Amino acid sequence: MSITQILFWVLTAMAIGSSLMMITRKNPVYSVLWLIMTFFAISGHYLLMNAQFLFIVNLIVYTGAIMVLFLYVLMLIDLRHDTEPRKNKWLKFAGAVAGGCLLLVIVAALKDSDIKSNVVQTGEGDIGLIANLGKALFNEYVVPFEISSILFLSAMVGAVVIGKKE
Amino acid sequence: MNALLISAVMGVLMMFSSFMLKSKSAVRNVALAGMFLILVANILDTYGWHLFNIPTEGMMHFDRFSLFFNSIAFACTFIFFLLSARDMEKVGINYAEYFSLIFFILCGIVLVASFQSLLILFLGIEIISIPLYILTGSDKRNLKSNEASLKYFLLGSFSTGIMLMGITLLYGHAGSFDITVLIKAGEKPSSLAIAGLLMLLFAMAFKVSAAPFHFWTPDVYDGAPTVFTSFMATIVKAAAFIGFMRLFSTAFYSLHDQWQMVIAIITALTLLIGNITAVFQQSIKRMLAYSSISQAGFMMLALFALNGTATEGLFLYVAAYSLATIGVFAVLIKMKDYTFEGFNGFARHHPFLAAVNTVFLLSLAGIPLTAGFLAKFYMLKAAVEAGGFLWLVIFAVLMAAVSVYYYFRVIQAMYFKEGDAPVSMEVSRPFQWVLGVLAFLIILLGVFPNALLYWFYF
Numbered sequence: 346m347s348i349t350q351i352l353f354w355v356l357t358a359m360a361i362g363s364s365l366m367m368i369t370r371k372n373p374v375y376s377v378l379w380l381i382m383t384f385f386a387i388s389g390h391y392l393l394m395n396a397q398f399l400f401i402v403n404l405i406v407y408t409g410a411i412m413v414l415f416l417y418v419l420m421l422i423d424l425r426h427d428t429e430p431r432k433n434k435w436l437k438f439a440g441a442v443a444g445g446c447l448l449l450v451i452v453a454a455l456k457d458s459d460i461k462s463n464v465v466q467t468g469e470g471d472i473g474l475i476a477n478l479g480k481a482l483f484n485e486y487v488v489p490f491e492i493s494s495i496l497f498l499s500a501m502v503g504a505v506v507i508g509k510k511e
Numbered sequence: 512m513n514a515l516l517i518s519a520v521m522g523v524l525m526m527f528s529s530f531m532l533k534s535k536s537a538v539r540n541v542a543l544a545g546m547f548l549i550l551v552a553n554i555l556d557t558y559g560w561h562l563f564n565i566p567t568e569g570m571m572h573f574d575r576f577s578l579f580f581n582s583i584a585f586a587c588t589f590i591f592f593l594l595s596a597r598d599m600e601k602v603g604i605n606y607a608e609y610f611s612l613i614f615f616i617l618c619g620i621v622l623v624a625s626f627q628s629l630l631i632l633f634l635g636i637e638i639i640s641i642p643l644y645i646l647t648g649s650d651k652r653n654l655k656s657n658e659a660s661l662k663y664f665l666l667g668s669f670s671t672g673i674m675l676m677g678i679t680l681l682y683g684h685a686g687s688f689d690i691t692v693l694i695k696a697g698e699k700p701s702s703l704a705i706a707g708l709l710m711l712l713f714a715m716a717f718k719v720s721a722a723p724f725h726f727w728t729p730d731v732y733d734g735a736p737t738v739f740t741s742f743m744a745t746i747v748k749a750a751a752f753i754g755f756m757r758l759f760s761t762a763f764y765s766l767h768d769q770w771q772m773v774i775a776i777i778t779a780l781t782l783l784i785g786n787i788t789a790v791f792q793q794s795i796k797r798m799l800a801y802s803s804i805s806q807a808g809f810m811m812l813a814l815f816a817l818n819g820t821a822t823e824g825l826f827l828y829v830a831a832y833s834l835a836t837i838g839v840f841a842v843l844i845k846m847k848d849y850t851f852e853g854f855n856g857f858a859r860h861h862p863f864l865a866a867v868n869t870v871f872l873l874s875l876a877g878i879p880l881t882a883g884f885l886a887k888f889y890m891l892k893a894a895v896e897a898g899g900f901l902w903l904v905i906f907a908v909l910m911a912a913v914s915v916y917y918y919f920r921v922i923q924a925m926y927f928k929e930g931d932a933p934v935s936m937e938v939s940r941p942f943q944w945v946l947g948v949l950a951f952l953i954i955l956l957g958v959f960p961n962a963l964l965y966w967f968y969f
Contacts, residue, residue: 450706450709451706453702453706454680454701454702454703454705454706454707455703456702457701457702485568486568486630487568488565488567488568488570488571488631489570489628489630489631489634492618492622492631492634492638493634495519495522495615495618495619495638496634496637496638496641498522498523498615499522499611499612499615499638499641499642500641502522502526502608502611502612502615502642502645503612503641503642503644503645505605505608506603506605506608506609506612506645506649507645507648507649507651509604509605511603511604511651511652
């Protein structure tokens, strides 16, 4: 087992473990902290694929900005009381069955799919470097890139419409 | 491409007009002019006059299918603006911004109708959804509107997540977002591709509110301000259907046998739940929400059949359903009381409005000589031609018979019951003219469907 493989398994275990911890915590603040952990592990995966730009963006945007936002929101709402309503037992059961079915389908799909052996380039790939990413983004993918500006613009207009005092 | 760029620019222009123009009628006129410009630009595009030439690297393809649908959608939006733009003033103070959001939604509609890459499909669906979440919640003082917006946002984001997961699995199978590559890869289906296909199917079924993914529809359509419900239930739903059709008739066509049964079950469930639940509604707005589910069931028949008749029928259905529903909603907005009793004696006080409303309702129910009848006829014909699933066709006819009950309850209230049918606002003369034109169009399409379908080929 090479170093890359060891790192991969460690990071994977970390990602799955911390995401499980995140959804099982009762206190939302702990959930958010475990979510940060998950994002760190996933950023590590990007680094293994030599996608440095994605790594740093994921770290700055998700673990940095969005998580801080989450924590602020949690601080603003009152969490001292046990506000979470008790859920219906049958609803939980139905949810577990539905989720289990989805898991089964995905496991079945992934089990006998012939993923080509070199789908992931570990270490030596250079598509994730900023220069190459920029070239791909502004040549091949320039139309979707520009179109996504409409999406952000509409989200901004929406924020103003919702937030402005009447 | 013309329409996409011009509607994006119009969206920005409306943002500027919110502080440059003082009067609301000026804002409305700018929006109407812009809408007309988009419609004309799209028709020019159809006949080879491209105002812009942008290489899309095969990510979008503006063929007759997409351009023709765009024209229908823009024409319906234009009529919607003519009828209901005045009523948007009452929703809140951000009058120009509502128009701006609607123009952005039109951008998304163009993308969804003409995508050639799953990336563009995703962007289009998102550009349609996000402004809609906001329009749903734009009546900020109304608790029901807030609830509807939040519910729509949460469920919509969840379904988008499922869609992304499906796209990821398909990418793992084919190694590309491109539809032409997906078609080739579909000849050797793997379970990865089937799982991805099913996830995309569920996400799209959510967007068109097909059962069992319809639970958000009644609450959201009921909670949203009625003007925006009118837009959401017609033009946006039609666009989602065109995207659905485009995706499944190209990328997944070679897997048709794999998913035909699933679509047949979804269609039957949608028809059953939509129609049966609509019977028990007391509020007309909620009844129309369920009726939009049941009409979606009929449009699903086109996806099930996937042949020439189905494509023509879907266009006719989209036009007939959108025009009639916009008309019914435009009349409903003027009413004070949204229950069936609110329409009691409407014919005596407003004979003209009652008459055109009857035409719209007859079309929705699928009575001959209206566009709705021929639209339903095309759908059933396509399903029969596809062969093998006669039970589905018989079931659809039975459900269409059930739908007559709740549409005729409105007509009965208008004509055969005593009451004073309180109207909350003045009904202007131009409004009546537009409604009259709308009713005329519906009857015209019901007699000569080729008045519309001709333009699909020539």
